[in-house]
Amino acid sequence: MNRALVIGGTAAAVATAGSVAYYLYRRGQAKELGPGTEPAPPLDSPAPNAPEPGPAPAPAPSPLPATTEAERVGVWDNVLPLPTAEDVSGDLESNWGSTPRTYRPLFQLMEEASGIEGSARIYSVIAYGESRYVPSAQNGDGDTARDKAERTYSNRAWSTMQGFGYNADNVPYGPEAANFGSGGLLGALAPYFLAIGAVTLGKAGAPLLKSRPQIIFLPRVAAFHGVVYLWRLHTQHDVRDIPDIKVGWGSPSLLSAKNRGSATYTKIREKFVGHAREVGIDLSKLPSKLNVDGFTGVTSVFEKIVGTLPTRAG
Amino acid sequence: MQSSDHLSCYDGELNALADLAGDFDAASPADTHRWIGAQWRSVANALGWSRPLERSFLALQAFAEGGVPAQHLTEKAALDAFEDWHIDRPIVSRGLTLAQRRELARVQTIVIDKLDTNGRGTLNRWRPYISSTSLPNKACVDLNAVGTVTPQGPGGIRAARVTVRAKPLMAAFASAPRSATYFRAFRSDTAPSYFADKSTPENVSECDYPVVLSLGTFPYVYGGVLGSYAPGLTWTTSTHSPARRGMTVAASFWQAEPNLSQDARVVVAQYRHFRATTDRVLAGVATPPAENHRPIVGEVHRRGGLLHVYQGALELARFQGPRGVLAASSYNYIKLRFAAFFAARRAYLRARASLSPAARSAIARNPDPCLRATPRLAVERA
Numbered sequence: 001m002n003r004a005l006v007i008g009g010t011a012a013a014v015a016t017a018g019s020v021a022y023y024l025y026r027r028g029q030a031k032e033l034g035p036g037t038e039p040a041p042p043l044d045s046p047a048p049n050a051p052e053p054g055p056a057p058a059p060a061p062s063p064l065p066a067t068t069e070a071e072r073v074g075v076w077d078n079v080l081p082l083p084t085a086e087d088v089s090g091d092l093e094s095n096w097g098s099t100p101r102t103y104r105p106l107f108q109l110m111e112e113a114s115g116i117e118g119s120a121r122i123y124s125v126i127a128y129g130e131s132r133y134v135p136s137a138q139n140g141d142g143d144t145a146r147d148k149a150e151r152t153y154s155n156r157a158w159s160t161m162q163g164f165g166y167n168a169d170n171v172p173y174g175p176e177a178a179n180f181g182s183g184g185l186l187g188a189l190a191p192y193f194l195a196i197g198a199v200t201l202g203k204a205g206a207p208l209l210k211s212r213p214q215i216i217f218l219p220r221v222a223a224f225h226g227v228v229y230l231w232r233l234h235t236q237h238d239v240r241d242i243p244d245i246k247v248g249w250g251s252p253s254l255l256s257a258k259n260r261g262s263a264t265y266t267k268i269r270e271k272f273v274g275h276a277r278e279v280g281i282d283l284s285k286l287p288s289k290l291n292v293d294g295f296t297g298v299t300s301v302f303e304k305i306v307g308t309l310p311t312r313a314g
Numbered sequence: 315m316q317s318s319d320h321l322s323c324y325d326g327e328l329n330a331l332a333d334l335a336g337d338f339d340a341a342s343p344a345d346t347h348r349w350i351g352a353q354w355r356s357v358a359n360a361l362g363w364s365r366p367l368e369r370s371f372l373a374l375q376a377f378a379e380g381g382v383p384a385q386h387l388t389e390k391a392a393l394d395a396f397e398d399w400h401i402d403r404p405i406v407s408r409g410l411t412l413a414q415r416r417e418l419a420r421v422q423t424i425v426i427d428k429l430d431t432n433g434r435g436t437l438n439r440w441r442p443y444i445s446s447t448s449l450p451n452k453a454c455v456d457l458n459a460v461g462t463v464t465p466q467g468p469g470g471i472r473a474a475r476v477t478v479r480a481k482p483l484m485a486a487f488a489s490a491p492r493s494a495t496y497f498r499a500f501r502s503d504t505a506p507s508y509f510a511d512k513s514t515p516e517n518v519s520e521c522d523y524p525v526v527l528s529l530g531t532f533p534y535v536y537g538g539v540l541g542s543y544a545p546g547l548t549w550t551t552s553t554h555s556p557a558r559r560g561m562t563v564a565a566s567f568w569q570a571e572p573n574l575s576q577d578a579r580v581v582v583a584q585y586r587h588f589r590a591t592t593d594r595v596l597a598g599v600a601t602p603p604a605e606n607h608r609p610i611v612g613e614v615h616r617r618g619g620l621l622h623v624y625q626g627a628l629e630l631a632r633f634q635g636p637r638g639v640l641a642a643s644s645y646n647y648i649k650l651r652f653a654a655f656f657a658a659r660r661a662y663l664r665a666r667a668s669l670s671p672a673a674r675s676a677i678a679r680n681p682d683p684c685l686r687a688t689p690r691l692a693v694e695r696a
Contacts, residue, residue: 075608082625085364092365093402101362102627135625136612217611219625280404313608 073136074214076310082219083109090120097280099124100133103185106223113304114227115294118287122242123186123226125283126249129275130187136217140181140190150181150189157191166195170203170210177213184216186226187249196225197298199232207302212312224305234292241289246272320663321656323684324582328656331585334619335653340570340665347382349661350568353654354392357565360647361533361544363399370395389565397551397558406548410457410497415550417460421499422549422556424450429527430563437577437680439563440530440655441509441584446498446523453499454521496520500527501536501545507637508591509537509584530581531651532564533557534644537588541639542629544647564651570673573658577682585652592645595635596621620646 083105085092090108092101099107103124111120131137140150158178161171168174171194180190190213198206208215208225215221233239233248237255247254247268254265276283296304321328335356338349351371358367370391374383383391410418428449433439446453503526506512515524527535533546549556566572601616602609609615609624614631616622621642623631631642662669663685669677677685 069613070610073610073612075610079625093362093399100627100629102623102629133627133630134612136610219611 069136072138072141072214073217074212075313076215076218077313078308078310079218080220080307082106088112095121095282095285096124099128099279099281103127103133103219106219109305110223110227113296113301114231115296116227116230116290116292117294118290119227119230121281121286122230122245122290123223125272125276125279125281126187126226126246127185128279129246129272130249131183131185133185135185135219135222136183137185137187138181138183138217140179140183147181151179154178154181154189154191157189161191161195165203166191171195172210173212180213180216184222184225185219186222188216188222188225188229190216193225196228197302200228200298205299207306207309211309214312215310218310220306221310224302227301227305228298230290231292231295234290239289242283242286243269243272245290320684320687321660323687324578325586327589328582328585329660330619331649331653332656332660333653334650335657337657338661340658340661341668344382346661347385347388349657350385350388353568354388354565356650356654357561357647358392358396360643360650361547363396366395366399367392385569389562392565393558393562396561397555400547400555400557401551403547405550411460414455414457414460414497416552416554418455418497418499419550419552419554419556421451421453421455423554423559425453425499425525426527426529426556426559426563429525429529430559434575437575437682438580439572440567440576440581441526441528443513443524443526445515446521446525449525451499452521453523453525455497455499456495457497458495498523500525501539502526503528503536503538505538507537508540508588508635508640510587527560528584529560529563530567530584530655531648532560534648535560538638540641540644540648541632542641542643544644567655568658570658570662570669571676573655574662574669574673574676574680574685576655577680578655578659578684579682581652581655588648588652591635591637592640595633595637595640596645614642620649 082102085105088105088108090112092104092108096104099121104120107120107123107127110123111117127133140147140154155178158166158174161174166174171177171191173194174191177190177194182189184193193216194208194211194213195206196208198209201207203209208221216225229249230245233245233252237248237252238257238260239245239248239255244255247265250268251264253259254262254268259265273283321332336349336352339345354367354371355364358364371388374387374391377383378387405415407415429442429444430439432444433442436442498521502515502518502523503509504513504515504524509528509531510526513524513526518524528537529535533544534540535546539545546557546560549560551557567576596616599614599616599621607615611625613624613626614621615624621628621631623642628643628646629641633640633642662673666674666677680686
């Protein structure tokens with residue numbers, strides 16, 4: 001009997017390395033989360049111009065019927081290959097630890113395209129914590145407690161966004177994103193993911209607003225979101241050091257005066273530092289606090305990292 | 315027999331395998347140089363030192379002022395770039411002190427030297443298999459005999475750069491068994507693996523063990539350790555650099571005389587075993603038709619004989635088989651090293667009229683029956 005680990009169970013099935021690692025990662029995540037350790041939901045939206053939140057969301061709907069991996073992840077057109085060493089100029093060798101070599105140029109491109117010096121390796125630690133570098137990682141497509149929690153959060157996010165004028169007309173896949181949960185290389189709630197850039201460019205200019213939420217699985221698109229989110233985090237919230245970035249990554253409200261220093265705030269910081277140690281990235285060699293004054297702009301970052309907006313083919 | 319028939323003499327699939335490494339006109343020094351440069355780039359890209367290599371090659375090109383650099387200069391430039399890159403990698407302590415690691419590096423280096431020299435006589439430098447008692451220091455380090463060295467002692471600069479970062483996974487590379495006194499310089503790669511079936515050596519003891527190193531596929535020198543970590547890259551570089559030595563042997567097979575000095579039956583047997591055992595592990599990996607296939611993110615598939623991960627990291631694509639973990643990145647790397655060996659063999663035989671006397675002499679003393687079956691070579695030997 002072939003004891004090789006093959007996803008699909010048949011000789012003709014396509015083995016997806018992402019699925020293998022993603023499955024194991026999700027199991028790990030489910031074990032990691034126990035009572036009292038659920039991540040705090042984001043209390044604001046990427047478009048925080050109006051303070052009032054939306055109405056309380058309905059209970060998280062049941063997951064969609066089981067799909068194939070191709071249906072879950074999607075087939076996309078206009079997808080650039082991952083960047084290589086030739087596409088960046090920065091150091092790809094020192095202080096990267098066990099960051100997969102495949103992704104180092106992508107993280108370095110995020111730094112160079114954005115002008116936010118010192119950010120490249122931070123994205124690696126974030127990716128390690130969020131997805132273990134599996135671009136098709138997702139929380140929300142199953143029936144575990146974590147999946148249900150993530151769908152609750154994404155529903156809440158969509159509900160909040162609706163309070164800011166987002167609807168099925170300007171976000172045609174908003175309802176689908178609401179039932180998606182979170183995912184991607186750097187981890188993001190699907191509705192907020194689609195709305196990235198809208199604060200700066202307006203709803204008409206936000207590049208992902210009319211895309212299906214599975215675009216989150218494309219590494220370059222996830223990278224674009226990550227860069228803009230990092231910038232927004234620094235301009236809109238009190239980010240005092242590198243671990244604060246990870247706190248705000250999941251819930252910017254934890255950076256407020258009221259919540260800073262809470263048990264959840266501290267736990268997230270410690271976990272992030274631990275992840276850096278596990279990856280082998282020495283945070284003391286990075287700037288103690290990032291300077292985002294040199295941010296090159298949302299449109300510029302999109303053009304340099306994504307290029308042409310991918311469209312779903314299947 | 316045509317040179318392509320030569321490879322078919324061993325196995326019908328070797329021509330297709332050789333094509334993965336590209337072809338070249340071995341009668342042309344410029345084309346030979348181009349092809350060897352491509353092999354260096356293939357190795358460097360896979361292992362992560364492509365930038366140091368390109369800098370080294372640029373400097374060499376400037377020195378050559380537009381001409382074709384001598385082969386030995388190209389090799390030195392590449393090896394210097396590799397060693398400089400390797401020195402800066404995190405150290406794997408394996409619980410040894412700095413002095414002990416340095417001694418280990420010395421023993422590893424002189425053992426590889428001996429395997430290289432021996433191999434020229436036995437016509438097998440690709441994957442030598444020899445008792446440690448025949449090797450310098452019995453391929454062993456007496457830990458108690460090695461004094462400690464302070465960071466400010468001899469070799470202080472490099473000692474100061476050493477950071478001891480032991481990871482649990484690195485325990486897989488610790489030579490076993492290990493007494494309180496002796497430390498084997500290499501693993502004894504005799505368990506069933508992707509390179510060979512189990513061999514049962516006799517009278518194995520602490521420093522009397524089979525040394526089996528797949529130098530042709532360096533740094534993947536052990537058939538049971540084909541995960542994301544390459545064992546040869548965990549060897550300490552200090553005053554001695556066993557990693558550079560291993561890379562030197564591996565790269566030598568791209569040149570005429572060393573390639574033709576190797577009994578290819580050893581390489582063929584290892585490749586066939588590798589192919590059969592990995593095919594079983596990779597049975598579920600699709601080989602989609604190019605025209606219709608639309609890959610999805612993270613999908614592992616075969617294309618052109620190699621594994622690919624769409625928008626994902628090859629090094630994270632790992633398969634568990636009965637002979638151990640097989641990473642997609644190591645699979646591709648090893649397959650391309652086999653490909654390069656046979657591509658070189660094919661090209662040099664095709665250009666036999668232009669071979670150096672040393673290369674012709676190598677053919678003459680090679681007992682490889684497929685080599686001997688080549689008609690024109692037989693006439694030349696007559």
